[in-house]
Amino acid sequence: MHRYRSHTCGALRSTDIGNNVRLSGWVHRVRDHGGLLFIDLRDHYGITQVVADPDSPAFKTAESVRSEWVIRIDGAVRQRPEGTVNADLPTGEIELFASEIEVLSQAKELPVPVFGEPDYPEDLRLQYRFLDLRRESLHALIMKRLQITRAIRQYMHEAGFNEFPTPILTASSPEGARDFLVPSRIHAGKFYALPQAPQIYKQLLMVSGFDRYFQIAPCFRDEDPRADRLPGEFYQLDVEMSFVTQDEIFSTMEPIITRVFEEFGKPIGKALKTTPWPRIPYDEAIAKYGSDKPDLRNPIEMADVTEQFRGSGFKIFAGMIDKDPKVRVWAIPAPGGGSRAFCDRMNAWAQGEGQPGLAYIFYRENEAAGPVGKNLGPERSEAIRTQLGLKEGDAVFFTAGNPARFYKFAGEARTRIGDELKLTDESKFAFAWIVDFPFYEWNEEEKKVDFSHNPFSMPQGGLEALQAAKSDEDFLKLKAHQYDIVCNGYELASGSVRNHRPDTMVKAFEVTGLTQADVEARFGGLYRAFQYGAPPHGGMAAGIERMVMLLTDSKNVREVAIFPMNQQAADLLMNAPSEAPPKHLRELHIRVVAPEKKD
Structure with missing residues (x-):
């Protein structure tokens, strides 16, 4: 017989009854039932129940073993007594009657338990990860x-x-x-x-x-x-x-x-x-969801309602719109959120996020309630309700300013509303391709145009598009053959069609302030390779x-x-x-x- 085991702790079945076998593993639990000892023996493959009674030569050793000791057990496989079968355990129809137990190694008192789901500090669990992994x-x-x-x-x-x-x-x-x-x-x-x-x-x-x-x-x-x-x-x-x-x-x-x-x-x-999967352009993802990795299990889609506030009685937003052409007002629908208590709770949350607040309208019978609705007037409030497909008992929240500065907060508000109103479908994986990412972005720290994502991506339009752009604003409008896979609010993957042309590569980097010599010095291997016939490629x-x-x-x-x-x-x-x-x-x-x- 093998030195340590003839079977694993997950292998024995009723067909093995009557056989003498050898198991090795960790002591999962020891139970004393009035002189009858039960040891649950565990290894990578499963758990087997072991029994030792006072007549067994293994009983004295069985009395000494403790949790997480490593032991070898020889014994006979037998049927569990009637009424004790464990249907939840693959080995639950049998037990091993121990004839010999050898202690292979002992365990000190455990700093973290391996049984159950203990709520222990993560750092302690990581320090003793080898124990945590036994759970x-x-x-x-x-x-x-x-x-x-x-x-x-x-x-x-x-x-x-x-x-x-x-x-x-x-x-x-x-x-x-x-x-x-x-x-x-x-x-x-x-x-x-x-x-x-x-x-x-x-x-x-x-x-x-x-x-x-x-x-x-x-x-x-x-x-x-x-x-x-x-x-x-x-x-x-x-x-x-x-x-x-x-x-x-x-x-x-x-x-x-x-x-x-x-x-x-x-x-x-x-x-x-x-x-x-749907394919959503980057700009659309930002405008509808306030994120380039939207959680599409949440059905809320934001909308631009700037024109309903332009010249309106809601002077705060109307004044911002008149003063700056970049100002937009975005609406975040809240189906089922039409109560003052919920609206006030969202407003308080926004203030806790460092915002001045979150303007809102909630719709009840023949009324657009709340300060925004009263100042905006019934006609404009109704136009917003119609645009968003809202009904009685729903609400809508508003953010205003330059979208480049507030879109992330708007996206967080959308997520918060979806979670609070239990609109997010937790039973689904919601995938999408996010496409048409900006090729460049503005580096505020260095006051220059910089790559927004992968510098080896191919700009849409290739070299001609780069040559046609004459200003920073033109370059910032360029899109890339660049895409992400998003799922449930996470960026799961990122990729692009690559820039495989050395002339296009040099021009793309020149826009960010690097010379051809810089490109050759930093990316010499790739640049040299492109001189000798590079296929169009992507990944x-x-x-x-x-x-x-x-x-x-x-x-x-x-x-x-x-x-x-x-x-x-x-x-x-x-x-x-x-x-x-x-x-x-x-x-x-x-x-x-x-x-x-x-x-």
Whole structure:
């Protein structure tokens, strides 16, 4: 017989009754029923109930074992007594009568329990992550993640993609976040960078003649942690294709992502809201939802009602409109929110968000109630109600100013209203493609035009569009062949059709203040490659942790990462980051300069 086990703790069934077997695992629980000892033995595969009575030679050892000790048990499989069958357990029809128990290792008193769902501080759980991962629910989450990534790989291979590994030690890249730098011992004073994404390498693969690339790629970004983003390291489904248009990328990847979410959403009772996914231009997403990653489970759509306030009796908004042509008034419908109590509660919430308030009208029988309705007048109030399709018992809230400054708040108000009025359909995955992103944006800090997203995207209209633009305002109107996949308010993936022409690449960077020499110095590998015949190509990258988070109904991405850092970007389990010994620093030719203390 095997030294440790003939079966796993999830394998035994009624067909094994009468057999002598050997199990090894962790002591999940010990129960004393009046001299009869029950041990629930657990391993990766399941739990088996073990019994020892005073007549068993294993009884003395059974009395000594404690939770999370690792033990080996020999014994005979027998039928559970009538009335004690556990239908919720795959091994619930049998039990193992112990004849021998060997203690393989003991466990100290646990700093965090592994049974149930304890409400312990996250930092303590991360410090003892190896214990936390023993919990059934968290253990299952990690296994679900593996199932999801295995399915993604299968579907990508079925679609004709090949998985290519790309380097980890590389050069700094302009992905928008800070790089993690690795000092070189051999090349004094120089640094490698960990890849923020395999962006340039996957484009070089297309130039090299490979056609369909994918990778479950590790990415490294030195950025502040958020609930939907891991600090330091994360994984993404990285994709690139040659000789494709934007529509072909969509028609290739949408079925794959849809298939994953249909397969793994069904067990948690969630379905896709609509297929095919809607395609929403960026400007429309901002105007209707106040976000470029709208939660489309929420049916609320905002509308521009500026003309109803122009020259009206509601002097605050009317005066703003007369004074500045950029001022717009947006309306946020609130179906079912037509009570003063709800409107006042939303107004108080807005003030808590640092806003002066949230103007509103609530409609009741033959009346547009509230200060806005009274000053606006019945005719204009009714026109707003008709435009928005509102009825008695509904309300509408208003924000006014330059939309560039208030759209995010308007989007947050839309989300708040949808949640408060329970309008958001929690049983759905609501996908969309957000398209036509601005190619450039205004960098207020440096007072110049800068890339709004991926600098390697192709501007719509190509080189001709860049050459036709004569002013900053013209450049800011340019759109890119750039797109995101959004789902339930999260940006799930981002991608673009790439700029594969060196002349277009140089011109695009010149607009941001870089010269051709700068482009050659910073992106020499890609720029050189484009001189020797680059195919039109494009792709995307989808966050693995975000996908798994949605498909497991988890609260944040740290729950679905095996060994995550905490919210302060510290690995409490491995005590990283830590100080380097002076010897290592000398070998790397670097010196640590402590930050200046603030008075």
